[in-house]
Amino acid sequence: MLNLIKKHAKHLFPAGLLLMALLTYGVNYGYPNSLFWDENYHIASAQKHIDGVMYMEPHPPLGKMLMALGETVFNSNDGLNKAAFNNTDYITGNDIPAGFSFYGFRFASVIMMAFAVLFMYGILHRIIGHRFIAAAFSTLVIFDNALVVHSRSAMLEGIQLFFILASLYYFTRVTTSGKPIRLGHYAWLGVLIGLTIAVKVNGAILLLLMVMLFGVDQWHNIKSWNLVALLKRLVQTVPSGTLPVVGVFLAVFYFHIGFGSEIVNNRTYKASPEYLELIRKGETFSLTAFRTGMKDHWRYMSEYADGVPRLDVCKPGENGSHVTGWPLSAKTISYRWGKDTYDGVVKTNYTYLIGNPIVWFSALAGIVLSLGLIISRFVYGNPEKDRSLFLWICGFTSLYVIYMLTMLQIERVMYLYHYLIPLIFAVINLSLVFSYIYRDEILQNNKHTLINAGAFAVLVFAVFAFFSPFTYSIPISADQFEMREWFKFWRLEVVR
Template sequence: MSKPIEPSVGWFRLGLLSLFLGSLSLRFWGLGRFNAFVFDEVYYVKFAHNYLTQTPFFDGHPPLSKYLIAIGIWLGNQLPIGREAVNSLAGSALSTWSYRWLNALTGSFIPLVVAAIAYQLSLRRSYALIAGLFAAADGLFLVESRYALNNVYLVLFGLLGQLFFLMALRSQKWLLWMGIAGIWFGAAASIKWNGLWFLLGAYLLWFVAWSIRLVRFLLKSSVTDSVKTPLDRLTQLNPIGLGVMLAIVPAVFYRLIWIPHLRLNPDAGFWQLQQQILAYHERVGSGTAVHPYCSTWQSWILMIRPVAYFYQVTNSLQAPIPTSGAASPIVPGSVIYDVHAMGNPVLWWFSSAAIVLLIWALIENLNALFTTTRSSFIAPNELWIVVYLLVNYAANLLPWVRVTRCIFLYHYMGAAVFASMGLAWLVDRWLRSAIPRRRSLAVWTIGLILVAFIFWMPIYLGLPLMEWQYKLRMWFPTWV
């Protein structure tokens, strides 16, 4: 490895600000382009509107994201902007901007939180900037942020839980930061139950840390004589305090968040509603008969089956965009408006390869976890980063193996974050290498990811495309 070259604090802050402003611009630009309900907005906007009108209803997910969308609608209606496109699809006249703007703002923070996690892991500003850049260049996160859906809330809250969890491992005031982490983990579970996967990642890290300590004890390794990494620090914390902050605090938050919903829907109690939600998901089948874009967890790794959120065809650029009904057939001169919920293909494929490389690196350097043997490939104080990324990737992906209901590509978003962070970690190492070939590989990787993001941006933003331009971006039949 060559001598590390870190961006100065000033350049680091400028880089983070640029990531945020770029993400913000892409999420707000043309936010009201489709004056309709896009994909699951047909549910979430209506449910949010029900809270505002005090109309009882049943929802198959916890209520927090609908509270937030409702707050966004209320605030959006107080502002004299974004009223160019208005519809009454929810039962009252609402501007599309009013029910989408808060999601757009929320999604803009995800690259910053990813960068903060990367910095807490490595204390390297270069790694933080690369990880934040990759998060900003992910098309699926861009699409999910531009509509009144709930996945950006789940991912952001789960990542905030992980961020404060890491901050607790580096702070003497660990109990405070761990309590804040527990609140965010509870918030993630209050969006969807699979928000618990982020908390599962923290539990698994605790289990791994103690397993490593036990093996070191059995081997009488001197590594146990002092705290070496934040992973080792995890075994030094009071288990009772950890249990309170990472079990009781999330549970209490989850229970309290249901109070407004229960007051609106008094016919069922808290536990009865949880049983109804479970029964609802058990009734949902799988396969194309349930939904044409159902996919399997294995297919997410290579992004085999993205989801078309919006698709309409017009006969010219000047023609109004249809907001309902089946799409018109494509004829010469047709213009296609398509919003595809798909990741940046290059980023996702490279990130999947990075996970394989990290698994190989962990196996090759496994002895360094248990003994004082120095690794020739990864420094001992870096190996724990590999463990952290792989554990959280597994925690956000493997629980889906047992799920039998119809699931979609966006359920991979939690795992995809840690995969892209793994790729960013490798790229940062290559940039720091004394070998020119590795530095070139890093530059080419970053460049290809950014080029791919720009190339597929029209189907992230729903920009008009001619037929040949649309087909140029649909590389595989399963993408259509």
């Protein structure tokens, strides 16, 4: 059996991870059979794509396009009256027709996040070079309660994280292949980053990968201060990388504007008279309509962002939270709840945004350790134990720190799920820090080290299961709820 496992290990680990991800994200993902949080917006927007209705939103349209594709493929709501979805940007339970199914709208997020786990495994395997360690730390993405809640919904994070992990995997593959970095590599990375930004603009953090790719590509010229060679390469790589980013982003908007050929309920979103006239003439796929519509969409997104209120922690029911509290999962958000009686006992089913504390706290510890390692190297001159791993740690720590510093500059209210992107960076970094500390033992396949990594993955799963009532809306009593209120700063709110 052991020989069989070793023989097929190349396929067993990713296949096992994919199966776990599909089960964790996908089982009964149509439940709860009701709207929560941004589904009220995104399902309405996705339906407008299906019906060819013009609309504007604060986020780019790719995520809603993919939700619409899932609903079109499933076609599970065929024959139901969904006209109310086109009359508003925010639907409520009263707008949902009887017999409505959420499976189609949520499908893109579920399936894409499940397959994104393969990218996670690929990233870790290429850097660390050990399948078991890569698989063990990949489970942190599968069994994080916050990631699962958003991946099982018609929201944007699961879709965007697929493109983020795809971008990171491609970057890792190119830089670890041992082959020369070509202009085509910059272009393909630009395509993936463009798709990421076309879901949510905070994906622009991945533009730093272009800088890192250039650093790897031209490290020999950087070390020798060959400014002429560096400038020549920049002239080639900057357009090779940035034009695909811009091209993909604009292409998504071109189709969004083109298919928005109908105005419903006089909802014009303050569009210019020129754009409205082109819609009425049926010329939405013209270059004139694209140019005019793009300006109107960009203006709408800008005005919407300016109108979002600031964080007010004194406001009753404030769901927003400060950036500094995110790594500790503060503050959690109660997305929805329902109360019922089971065998004479009153229980409540919750859909709660709360992270797996083992994943989040361990990821934070990894960032602290990596910062200490970086300081010890560049301030105190301590030598690296493994130069390649050290540089990867520097890279992912930089992505994490720059994202968090950027968020600190934003004045509008932000929410805990905005931390999911740096959480991915931190989880990858954690696996690298572990591999850096136990590098010799991993290379020797030390049983104690491998057992410890496996035990950590089991602990992650056990704590995920403990908090799973918040993830899968499993009914629990008030006492069972309070058993899960580990920290006051989570600000969990029990329903009595």
